[in-house]
Amino acid sequence: xxxxxxxxxxxxxxxxxxxxxxxxxxxxxxxxxxxxxxxxxxxxxxxxxxxxxxxxxxxxxxxxxxxxxxxxxxxxxxxxxxxxxxxxxxxxxxxxxxxxxxxxxxxxxxxxxxxxxxxxxxxxxxxxxxxxxxxxxxxxxxxxxxxxxxxxxxxxxxxxxxxxxxxxxxxxxxxxxxxxxxxxxxxxxxxxxxxxxxxxxxxxx
Amino acid sequence: xxxxxxxxxxxxxxxxxxxxxxxxxxxxxxxxxxxxxxxxxxxxxxxxxxxxxxxxxxxxxxxxxxxxxxxxxxxxxxxxxxxxxxxxxxxxxxxxxxxxxxxxxxxxxxxxxxxxxxxxxxxxxxxxxxxxxxxxxxxxxxxxxxxxxxxxxxxxxxxxxxxxxxxxxxxxxxxxxxx
Numbered sequence: 001x002x003x004x005x006x007x008x009x010x011x012x013x014x015x016x017x018x019x020x021x022x023x024x025x026x027x028x029x030x031x032x033x034x035x036x037x038x039x040x041x042x043x044x045x046x047x048x049x050x051x052x053x054x055x056x057x058x059x060x061x062x063x064x065x066x067x068x069x070x071x072x073x074x075x076x077x078x079x080x081x082x083x084x085x086x087x088x089x090x091x092x093x094x095x096x097x098x099x100x101x102x103x104x105x106x107x108x109x110x111x112x113x114x115x116x117x118x119x120x121x122x123x124x125x126x127x128x129x130x131x132x133x134x135x136x137x138x139x140x141x142x143x144x145x146x147x148x149x150x151x152x153x154x155x156x157x158x159x160x161x162x163x164x165x166x167x168x169x170x171x172x173x174x175x176x177x178x179x180x181x182x183x184x185x186x187x188x189x190x191x192x193x194x195x196x197x198x199x200x201x202x203x204x205x
Numbered sequence: 206x207x208x209x210x211x212x213x214x215x216x217x218x219x220x221x222x223x224x225x226x227x228x229x230x231x232x233x234x235x236x237x238x239x240x241x242x243x244x245x246x247x248x249x250x251x252x253x254x255x256x257x258x259x260x261x262x263x264x265x266x267x268x269x270x271x272x273x274x275x276x277x278x279x280x281x282x283x284x285x286x287x288x289x290x291x292x293x294x295x296x297x298x299x300x301x302x303x304x305x306x307x308x309x310x311x312x313x314x315x316x317x318x319x320x321x322x323x324x325x326x327x328x329x330x331x332x333x334x335x336x337x338x339x340x341x342x343x344x345x346x347x348x349x350x351x352x353x354x355x356x357x358x359x360x361x362x363x364x365x366x367x368x369x370x371x372x373x374x375x376x377x378x379x380x381x382x383x384x
Contacts, residue, residue, distance in 0.1 A: 020348035028240040036261045
């Protein structure tokens with residue numbers, strides 16, 4: 001206020017200044033403040049509640065997504081167990097006499113740490129299982145098994161030199177593929193089929 | 206609803222209550238200012254109250270950013286001025302019609318001095334309306350509640366020198382128009 005009175009630059013006339021101030025000396029109605037407070041928009045509470053609802057919904061969606069995602073992950077974890085079964089399958093039953101007895105043990109030891117590496121190969125497991133169940137078992141004759149066991153014992157005791165096993169015998173090496181001679185078959189009289197001459201067509205016997 | 210959610214909502218509601226109380230205090234102390242700013246443009250009591258109320262409603266929705274008293278008053282003045290100018294422009298024809306009705310109202314019970322004062326007041330309003338917007342808002346605010354230059358500068362967020370020169374130019378122009 002004092003600025004205006006003391007400043008000659010803007011003090012263009014007290015009469016005009018008073019006139020303007022009088023023109024603006026208007027009071028609002030007594031109920032004006034009450035009306036403002038009564039008609040205060042309730043939008044903030046409304047907005048808060050909707051904000052809260054939206055946030056809660058988003059949190060619920062995230063929680064549901066996490067809950068449903070976890071079983072999917074745990075379902076994949078049994079895969080290593082399946083690979084363990086695969087590793088112990090064929091060699092044992094295929095050749096009990098040829099395969100060393102330590103081999104299954106070795107495969108178990110080797111397969112245990114490999115489970116984590118083999119875990120991602122989940123799709124292969126059912127295929128291998130089908131092969132396990134449907135593959136026919138390899139059978140050996142008893143005398144062949146006995147011969148193989150004797151051979152292994154001989155090798156173990158040093159009675160048989162394994163290096164000589166891979167070399168064919170002189171008689172076998174001498175045979176050329178074109179010289180294979182088939183032994184003649186024993187004389188067998190040709191079979192003759194005689195017609196039924198005594199039968200007459202259309203006559204019941 | 207879990208306990209912590211209840212706690213959160215209770216805290217938010219408490220903050221909301223605090224804001225409401227602060228806002229009510231601001232309304233009580235600034236309602237006359239907003240009304241007079243609107244009245245300075247519209248010169249209709251009811252229109253001025255409507256515009257001021259609209260400005261307070263907008264202020265209420267943004268009150269969390271306007272808790273500082275000076276900032277609130279400045280924001281309120283500018284918002285009220287803008288709303289009043291918009292109302293004046295959109296209702297110009299209606300305002301002119303109402304002004305004509307006021308002018309043509311019977312004055313039998315008034316004295317000659319009162320008629321002369323009313324005419325003079327009308328001339329003053331017309332002169333204020335004729336001012337450019339920048340000079341007009343400074344002149345109106347300086348005429349309200351004895352605002353000095355510093356106060357007007359704070360409300361309009363302008364340098365005091367700018368307000369000073371605009372106030373001088375506005376009053377000079379008014380003087381010329383009223384002569």
